[in-house]
Amino acid sequence: MRAYQAKEIEAKWQRVWEEKGVHRTDPDAGKTKFYTLEQFPYPSGEGMHMGHVRVYSIGDVIARFKRMNGYRVLHPMGVDAFGLPAENAAIKRGVNPRDWTLSNMKKFREEQERLGISYDWDRYVATCLPDYYRFTQWLFLLFYERGLAYRKKAPVNWCPDCATVLANEQVENGRCWRCDAEVTKKELEQWFLKITDYADRLLEGLDRLPRWPERVKTMQRNWIGRSEGAKVTFTLPELSDEPVTVFTTRPDTLYGVTYLVLAPEHPLVERLIAGKEKEGELRAFIERMRKESEIQRTAADAEKVGMDTGAVARHPLTGEEVPVWIANYVLMDYGTGAVMGVPAHDERDFQFAKKYGLPIRRVIRPRDGELEEPLAEAYTGEGVLVDSGPFDGMDNREAIRAISEHLAEKGLGGPAVTYRLRDWLISRQRYWGCPIPIVYCDKCGTVPVPKEELPVLLPEDVVFDGKRNPLTTSESFVRTTCPSCGGPARRETDTMDTFIDSSWYFFRYADPKNDRLPFDPERIREWLPVDEYIGGIEHAVLHLLYSRFFTKVLYDAGLVHVDEPFTSLLTQGMVLRDGAKMSKSKGNTVSPLEIIERYGADTARLFILFAAPPERDLEWSDSGVEGCYRFLGRVFRTVMRHEELFRNRPEARPEKGPARDLHRRVHRTIKKVTEDVGERYHFNTAISAIMELFNAIGEYPKDADRGTLADALETGVILLAPFAPHLAEELWHAMGHASSVHEQSWPSYDPAMLVEEEVEMAVQINGRVRDRLVVPAEADRETVEQLALSQERIKSLLSGKTVRKVIVVPKKLVNIVAN
Numbered sequence: 001m002r003a004y005q006a007k008e009i010e011a012k013w014q015r016v017w018e019e020k021g022v023h024r025t026d027p028d029a030g031k032t033k034f035y036t037l038e039q040f041p042y043p044s045g046e047g048m049h050m051g052h053v054r055v056y057s058i059g060d061v062i063a064r065f066k067r068m069n070g071y072r073v074l075h076p077m078g079v080d081a082f083g084l085p086a087e088n089a090a091i092k093r094g095v096n097p098r099d100w101t102l103s104n105m106k107k108f109r110e111e112q113e114r115l116g117i118s119y120d121w122d123r124y125v126a127t128c129l130p131d132y133y134r135f136t137q138w139l140f141l142l143f144y145e146r147g148l149a150y151r152k153k154a155p156v157n158w159c160p161d162c163a164t165v166l167a168n169e170q171v172e173n174g175r176c177w178r179c180d181a182e183v184t185k186k187e188l189e190q191w192f193l194k195i196t197d198y199a200d201r202l203l204e205g206l207d208r209l210p211r212w213p214e215r216v217k218t219m220q221r222n223w224i225g226r227s228e229g230a231k232v233t234f235t236l237p238e239l240s241d242e243p244v245t246v247f248t249t250r251p252d253t254l255y256g257v258t259y260l261v262l263a264p265e266h267p268l269v270e271r272l273i274a275g276k277e278k279e280g281e282l283r284a285f286i287e288r289m290r291k292e293s294e295i296q297r298t299a300a301d302a303e304k305v306g307m308d309t310g311a312v313a314r315h316p317l318t319g320e321e322v323p324v325w326i327a328n329y330v331l332m333d334y335g336t337g338a339v340m341g342v343p344a345h346d347e348r349d350f351q352f353a354k355k356y357g358l359p360i361r362r363v364i365r366p367r368d369g370e371l372e373e374p375l376a377e378a379y380t381g382e383g384v385l386v387d388s389g390p391f392d393g394m395d396n397r398e399a400i401r402a403i404s405e406h407l408a409e410k411g412l413g414g415p416a417v418t419y420r421l422r423d424w425l426i427s428r429q430r431y432w433g434c435p436i437p438i439v440y441c442d443k444c445g446t447v448p449v450p451k452e453e454l455p456v457l458l459p460e461d462v463v464f465d466g467k468r469n470p471l472t473t474s475e476s477f478v479r480t481t482c483p484s485c486g487g488p489a490r491r492e493t494d495t496m497d498t499f500i501d502s503s504w505y506f507f508r509y510a511d512p513k514n515d516r517l518p519f520d521p522e523r524i525r526e527w528l529p530v531d532e533y534i535g536g537i538e539h540a541v542l543h544l545l546y547s548r549f550f551t552k553v554l555y556d557a558g559l560v561h562v563d564e565p566f567t568s569l570l571t572q573g574m575v576l577r578d579g580a581k582m583s584k585s586k587g588n589t590v591s592p593l594e595i596i597e598r599y600g601a602d603t604a605r606l607f608i609l610f611a612a613p614p615e616r617d618l619e620w621s622d623s624g625v626e627g628c629y630r631f632l633g634r635v636f637r638t639v640m641r642h643e644e645l646f647r648n649r650p651e652a653r654p655e656k657g658p659a660r661d662l663h664r665r666v667h668r669t670i671k672k673v674t675e676d677v678g679e680r681y682h683f684n685t686a687i688s689a690i691m692e693l694f695n696a697i698g699e700y701p702k703d704a705d706r707g708t709l710a711d712a713l714e715t716g717v718i719l720l721a722p723f724a725p726h727l728a729e730e731l732w733h734a735m736g737h738a739s740s741v742h743e744q745s746w747p748s749y750d751p752a753m754l755v756e757e758e759v760e761m762a763v764q765i766n767g768r769v770r771d772r773l774v775v776p777a778e779a780d781r782e783t784v785e786q787l788a789l790s791q792e793r794i795k796s797l798l799s800g801k802t803v804r805k806v807i808v809v810p811k812k813l814v815n816i817v818a819n
């Protein structure tokens, strides 16, 4: 008998599947569609790691299972191929970013192919190729036309020595990662996408995604950070009553305001400090604050520092004058960049007031009791208003509404909502990204490149010296003519954040070769939304939020009919080893290729799916891999041993004895695997049910019905197909079938075979039959004994007696010895 040669079997079937197009997308419009998608990888030079093997294996089981269940499945793959590493390789090793990326892509795909995942490779997309990025540019222009792409000055990390912009990741402890110079902030014109316009719809949409993990939805809600409160307008007497508006979540504390704080960058600050005694000091303070990052400024344990501007503001309701300060903890781009200080009821304000000797005025009293005197900390609880003019005695929750409305009536503010979400800064001063299709003309200003002229191609004549944006070094690229007046013009040299490339790729798969449009809306109708999206939790906010934003904009533009792209989201756990995440830096990785070389892809896949349910972290185990390999070897030999059976296959006669038991086991297994895979994605328990079935087959007596055995083997192989597709195909053909096992229908089970059988047993007391008992045929001795002793009739006959012994003759009788 042949031995299980995984490598040969796998290479053979991968070739056959490819030749026969077994995994090509089914065009049968009569079937229900199912779109299953794994997040596409960044093709780093390192190739696949176990995390990739895990996501792809999960996706492939779902895709294969759905196909066998009669769905028309879309299961594509591609690469997210723009990005900084290619450019760094260019700087460090002088290689061309495109050549470097293309060779990595090739390598990555070869590794993926060795896993035998059922991708329709005809739909492969690569975001760095002109046939793709041309439409990324097309979509940018769509955003621009809709007023959703705009340019404004924004601070960037700037290395004065390298004269370049740095990404946040390239700033280490405030210094440049390359030359160690101190990084400064510089204001540059940058492109933004107006995601804030969609804040409410991005929130609302989450409520319509029951099949997304709660954790991911919570992270998105927090990121968007919707905050309800009020705007309150104070006035500045020395600037002829110029209004200054604050945002507060606690308008009920308005009578407790003892000072105002403006962000150092607030536009009114300049005029307030001009000519003041401490102007010089104030300016130095402002300079210092500007350099600190938002994180430094708002960290809970960060020292709160401020300075009195010397100016005052007038309270809108009491007319009282309070001092105006500037402080590090007030951020310009949240709310209005101005805050009212209420030290009695806000912890941060309390610390600030204590530090600088500002008055503390209490205006909320707990409903039962008084506040201590003096306050040891801010009282942030609920209560009743005091010292609040006409609002005295009002419940504070009621007062939030009453005071907001009162302000609105008097034109002094009113209810307001703020978001933590900021517009999306998409400009990157980088080469290896999608060029922004904009031209600057002295006469016409900012001019979009006409869609017919796309793509704006990345030029080749560039210098990679790590000292500037390489695109600025290409004369042929920068110098151009204005699409509008034909005069000389200059091209935008910023490229787009690579998250834009990945915000629409799932649409492109539906129509990957379209050369007129990003996709035909009809093809989108055919395939979208993605029914199951599988990826890592690390994308909970960025990629998943951006993709939802893009989808909503495309929906508004009438290009797609869905406003949420992913119906269901599966976030797979990590692959651990010795309790820690597998990673190059920890030196605890296991190479997928080595595992595939040694045991085969089927073993790698089976182990990964068997070791834990998809959402949980998975602990790598060499012995677990060995175990899976041995199991597949056993399956191989079991089927091969019975190869003869399939040449002259007897009819199954599962009416009685071991045949009946095996037949029932087969149906129970079908039910279990169908539900575990189809409803719960509990692949691990599905696999163990299949293992048990093969164990039962192994113990099946030689003289029992052969036809039943053949049926069991055949069903076992079909059930195994989504998990170990190559081996299943090999065995299926060994059974004499000509078509692919992956084109078979998923087996159904007979509910009648699941009903537990029952038997009637006699119950004796001291050898005399006293009662009858109906019990499940498989019930064990203990259960039968308990049931017998708890029968009403037996209980009363035994009253006053002591039970000495209970004898159980399975399926026949129970004899109770008592005296």
Ligand code: ANZ
Residues within 6 Å of the ligand: 227, 247, 248, 249, 250, 253, 329, 330, 331, 332, 333, 334, 335, 336, 337, 338, 339, 340, 341, 342, 345, 346, 418
């Ligand atoms: C007065 C007040 C009294 C406040 C009180 C709170 C408690 P969230 O929930 O995060 O939206 N704030 C407003 N704008 C700010 C800015 N640009 N930088 C720093 N802090 C700012 O928080 C809103 C609260 O944070 C606002 O409500 C304001 O302080 C502060 F007993 O106003 B509050």
Ligand code: ZN
Residues within 6 Å of the ligand: 441, 442, 443, 444, 445, 482, 483, 484, 485, 486, 487, 489
């Ligand atoms: Zn022009």
